[in-house]
Amino acid sequence: MSHKAGFVSIIGKPNVGKSTLMNALVGEKLSIITPKAQTTRHRILGIVNEESYQIVFSDTPGIIKPLYGLQDSMMNSVKGALTDADLILFVTDINEQHDENDVLEKITNTEIPLVVLLNKIDNATQEQVDEKVAYWQEKLNPKHIFAISALHQYNLEGIMSMVLDYLPEHAPFYDKEDLTDRSQRFFVSEIIREKIFFNYKKEIPYSTEVIVTAFKEEQSKSGPMVRITAEIVVERDSQKNILIGTGGAMLKKVGMESRKDIEKFLDQKVFLETFVKVIPDWRSKKNYLKSFGYD
């Protein structure tokens, strides 16, 4: 029997809804989603497996002009997603007047077939949709334009069958049981990072990295459990104080919210221990970026 397999890259500016879209297409919560821009830092694969095909979606960090080392690495991961894809899904927010030139620069000269997804149409009128469809048609001459709402899963059905049209006949690239290329530890640290994005303002989320330093399955009196230790890295002592909060209250809140979600994700009881550590300017230091998994 013939089998199709290939790679589909989801790209666009920060906060347009790329992670929401990938999670909706894959049917699992793989990428963290927050109202803040630049949440996604790594390229994350979401794999859809059916008997006759395997679609490997890449969620990528939002495209920006890099200002520091971490952002350089984030943009390198976008570059990778643009070179080895069979199809590019360019996501744009219908309500934003982004300067999208830095994104367009990257996709106008590519040989890879391009599809425009006009997202968040739940917040738009039909006139706005028509106007933007005409705009992108003229600007990019894409293979297709879909007006969608990733959040409300509106108009997504057509996307899957369209994607299949662009995939080559190929054996699967990943095990047909796999949902992603990332480890459980990676998702645990992403869940904690998500809670930090929700609970703190301003620079704290952007100055934070989470590293799972221990992940151990154990037998407790009440059954099996996972004991997890996570290190939360910030850039300055002042950030450490804010993160911990008065009497440790804030860190406790983050820990509790994280534990609940991790338990859901792993479908197991979890004991979570967190420590805060200061590494001055880690976002600009190559050796730390490398050790935290940024190329």
Ligand SMILES: Nc1nc2c(ncn2[C@@H]2O[C@H](COP(=O)(O)OP(=O)(O)OP(=O)(O)O)[C@@H](O)[C@H]2O)c(=O)[nH]1
């Ligand atoms: N109203 C509306 N909001 C949406 C829709 N899709 C996503 N959002 C919201 O937009 C915000 C950003 O969504 P994400 O999926 O994290 O966006 P992203 O493009 O992955 O963001 P980065 O990680 O910064 O690149 C979140 O608050 C989502 O809930 C949609 O269809 N309609």
